[in-house]
Amino acid sequence: MFNIIDLHIVPDGDYQIRIQEYAATVIALLPTRSAVKKALKKQELYVNGKVATSALWIQSGQEISYIKKETPIPKVFPLSLDVLFEDEYLAAVFKPSGYPTSGNYYKTIEHALPHNLKPSNQKDALAYPRPVHRLDAPTSGLLLIAKTQTVQRELHLAFEKKSITKQYHAVIAGKLNPKGRIESPIKNKIAITEYETIKTIFAIQNVFLSLLKLSPITGRTHQLRIHLAEQETPIVGDKLYGNDQIMMHKGLFLCATRLKFKHPITQQEIQVEGTLPNKFNTYLLREENRFKKYNHTC
Numbered sequence: 001m002f003n004i005i006d007l008h009i010v011p012d013g014d015y016q017i018r019i020q021e022y023a024a025t026v027i028a029l030l031p032t033r034s035a036v037k038k039a040l041k042k043q044e045l046y047v048n049g050k051v052a053t054s055a056l057w058i059q060s061g062q063e064i065s066y067i068k069k070e071t072p073i074p075k076v077f078p079l080s081l082d083v084l085f086e087d088e089y090l091a092a093v094f095k096p097s098g099y100p101t102s103g104n105y106y107k108t109i110e111h112a113l114p115h116n117l118k119p120s121n122q123k124d125a126l127a128y129p130r131p132v133h134r135l136d137a138p139t140s141g142l143l144l145i146a147k148t149q150t151v152q153r154e155l156h157l158a159f160e161k162k163s164i165t166k167q168y169h170a171v172i173a174g175k176l177n178p179k180g181r182i183e184s185p186i187k188n189k190i191a192i193t194e195y196e197t198i199k200t201i202f203a204i205q206n207v208f209l210s211l212l213k214l215s216p217i218t219g220r221t222h223q224l225r226i227h228l229a230e231q232e233t234p235i236v237g238d239k240l241y242g243n244d245q246i247m248m249h250k251g252l253f254l255c256a257t258r259l260k261f262k263h264p265i266t267q268q269e270i271q272v273e274g275t276l277p278n279k280f281n282t283y284l285l286r287e288e289n290r291f292k293k294y295n296h297t298c
Contacts, residue, residue, distance in 0.1 A: 141256025174233035
């Protein structure tokens, strides 16, 4: 039994490089040749379903998997989650802000999954449900969960092929056009975000506040946060890319609100939508009322 940590399909091209050099550029958790070498030694890298060796040359279309052997079920974190979809193979849960998706911590969403989901009865069931993508700890919203090895692999592939669409909502300090597209590289890689303005209000401190619907076309780390900060309209509460004037004590106003994908087993088109946390509308209403009150008294 093993857990797929990352999966990459080699794009079309003429490659004159071995896996040790190539994997360090495409597997985020193996950022150096030394890390790749260790993974190869532990037989944690597979190419087209077979254990890779350092002698392997990269070719177009190869499927590179970084795997870890299944570990025993961790100590369960009894955090109740909203489960929006669940069957024998996968689930979609709503992650509250403030918790990491996974990692070497006790209070993670991954450790809370056995408390919220039914175990799978499939022959290739994972030891416990595993997230197939991540949300930053301060970000809330929908997480897709695999219950079986087959579905875990297929969902990783779907994310790699960008056949799973994600939608977010965010409150930003400032305003943008009614609709737009941000194309700005992140770490020298193409990054594209499309947005739609849902609502803009006047606000005392920031002049404007806006609620946006965001569609990341690419999936770079912190892409939405970086792109909006580059427009000088940072997400409210963003301690990393924002400034100290935008509600740092209320958390990050970014939420993953919709996932759309094809079920790897049933081939059914699945769309899961989550409800925007109350704090989004409450904050906008309060700031709008504050502005009206301030202007009425001036």
